[in-house]
Amino acid sequence: MSRGSHTKWLRALLVFCAPASVLAEPASHVASPTSIFAPASTPAQSIFGLSMFVLAVVGGVFVVVFPLLAYSVVKFRDRHNDDHSEPPQIYGSNQVELAWIVVPILIVVGLFLATAHVIASIQNVTPPSGSTEVVVIGHQYWWEYRYPDLKIVTANELHVPVSDPAHPTPTFLTLLSADTDHSFWVPRLAGKTDLIPNHPNRMWIDPHEAGLFLGQCAQYCGTQHAKMLLRVYVQPREEFERWVRDQRQPANASSASSGISSGKRVFESTACTNCHTISGTAANGRFGPDLTHLMSRDTIAAGAAPNTPENLRLWIRNPDAIKPGSKMPAMGLSDQDVNALTAFLETLH
């Protein structure tokens, strides 16, 4: 191996290791609705602050040690043009070794203190008055939301009020699970917290801006873990209150046309009622999402598909076509029944 080629691939080595730099990563969050580096709520913001500090520290270590390694590899490679003697043997040095024990210890202590501070600031918070309470229940592949104080039950699309940083009105979530483990993760609002059966958890968010925030289940929970998506609608106070008022209405009972009343009959006479609730009807199942205000939602099946008549029809005929492995069975209904059912569901505003 000639000397020239050594240098060539050492240079190549550097080129390939460079992108690994942890420092390069923060720049890449642009244009993602789920970036952890675009916080819009206090917990996410304090995590962001801490993560910048941690990245700066480890980045600093990296910029010192990486070039040192690279330099020593280039500098001390065998040049083949001297005698074949062995280099001087050095067995160790107490001073040098002490130095690289003490410096890392100092770094670790600094990182630890900063981290402990942020842990306490996020975890040890009691709800102020004016905060909203929501019970989040994870189900195999969908989310149930209950607002105990507001007497609302809904699914998959969480609505919360905007919180003004000057007068915070945060939302506190109690996390439960009906079956397996799940995890609630909306990166722009907060870090994730797991939903574990028999192990209630708490977390909180106080979104500073209105809008739709996306996320998804972050703990493997079974076949359709991938399509257990999260949608958080952050609304200005009045809009949120309007939404609350609408949700508290019973189901739209007007069954004007015969198509709709026959759809309602199909719904009430099949197993739909065992799994779904529509308030104001006989249906009070809790295995599947509450459908009382189905049409107030933008999506169905935990964000797996937009809430359009075609998708509803497809879903009722064969849920596996949208979400293979979901816990809702295909009911084997006739086309006529499916159409009637869809027409009925579309009245549930």
Add this chain to the structure above:
Amino acid sequence: MSTDAIIWPQLQTESRPITERLHEWVTTVDHKRLGVLYVLYAMFFLIVAGIEATIIRIQLIRPHNDFVSPQVFNRLFTMHGTTMIFFVIMPVLFGFANYLVPLMIGARDMAFPRLNAFSFWMTAFGGLLLYFSYVGASGLYGAGNAPDVGWFAYAPLTSKTFSIGNSTDYWTLSLLVSGVGSIGTAINLIATILCMRCPGMTLGRMPLLAWLNLTMGALVILAVSPLTAAQIMLLIDRHLGGHFFDTQAGGSAVIWMHFFWVFGHPEVYVLVIPAFAFASEIIPVFSRKAIFGYAAMVAATVSIAFVSMSVWAHHMFTVGMSSGANIFFVLSTMAIAVPTGIKIFNWLATIWGGKLRLQTPMLFCIAFLFQFLIAGLTGVTLGAAPFNWQLGNSYYVVAHFHYVIVGGILFTLFGAFYYWFPKVSGRMYNETLGQVHFWLFLIGFHLTFDFMHVPGILGMPRRIYTYEPGRGWDIWNLIVTIGVFFQAAGILVFVFNLVWSFFRGKVAGSDPWDAWTLEWSATSPPPVYNYAVIPTVRSRRPLWDIKHPEDPDWRYE
């Protein structure tokens, strides 16, 4: 010290019928043959689990891809993880330990040769049991074959309610059975290292490889026992009506997590400490210098082992522990960075002032140093609990631990393969092919695992069979998948090189690297029982002393 008068049995048996020769391999209790069996077995599963990974990556190459169904995907990542940890990395490391430890401490075999054979076959049958699930697990239920609960198999997904059929039972039994084998090997290694060293080899004169494998053995006993206990509890839950983890009957999902990670975190060090051992043997020889700070290296290893027993819950930062518990595990986790740092700096200091021979084993170890540095630093970011609340269970974690396992462990393992191949086979590998393998694998590794950090930061959780477009994840996943093909090509070159060189390679001689530890004084391959006359040593580098009588090591130690 060595003698050429003893002939390797295989040379004598060349003309005997294949069945007889196979019989010899199956019934062998020789530590070298068992070592080779472990390694070949692990190589087979490396290919299997590598193919699984490739299918996983093809499925994720673009959003809403439907290369495989969700059910198949979930089985693939479960099998990939379980196979790689338990049936590739562990056995390959045990194989190297088996082969090298007795040779390096001047012993004729392991302390308990029959236990050694028993342990190997337990591990081997464990792997077969896992894969037999593809045939046998559907049972009468028509349920899915092959486990699909993830490699850490969180309760209650493993309970009868959520996992019908027998796939979870195969998973449990296979880890139970191979766990018994692992504990057997660990006991054997510890006994061998403590009791069978040749005259003059005090603990302080052992090669670092022996020290590190001693530590690894201790960790295996401490870590695998709770895992085995948990598997038995899970079996009781599933078949005898127990409720340890059955949340629907008041059991605890969190207890399973504790059991699993009390095993799972030390397991990381079970895997990485032998990798450190390879680096600690290869880097000095190819830098032409003694290891820098031997005592500090031993102390750092032992303290890593101790501290690693107290960090397990950093895998559970998101399960809702109290802030006090979170803070404790942040501290213990970050503390590990200190001894790990010592190791990196000592390797650096070994290189410093040396004359580096940049042949394939050394190239892999140099890449390991760079990559392990990065893996350690991303590990620190994950150890900061609040940062972990964002990054945990995302692709960032997947990238981080593959940086450890591939960029750290697999790279040094490749280095070890090339370094000791001449000893085991008696022939040199092809250096050009070795370097082709290195560069292909390096490119593939960085394409895949550097860029894999990014989707994690952008909110992509792990274990999803598909993902939504418009999240900024697409391009990164595409690059990650492309990298896989470079890695696969590298592996093909590697396997070809070893097979071809085994038959056609240059004859290596007993000491092709001009190295210093005892194994290089035996013939290549070493005879049965290794040493006709048990060697006596006076320092950590007995062959250096022989080669440099004017300046022997024992003057300085």
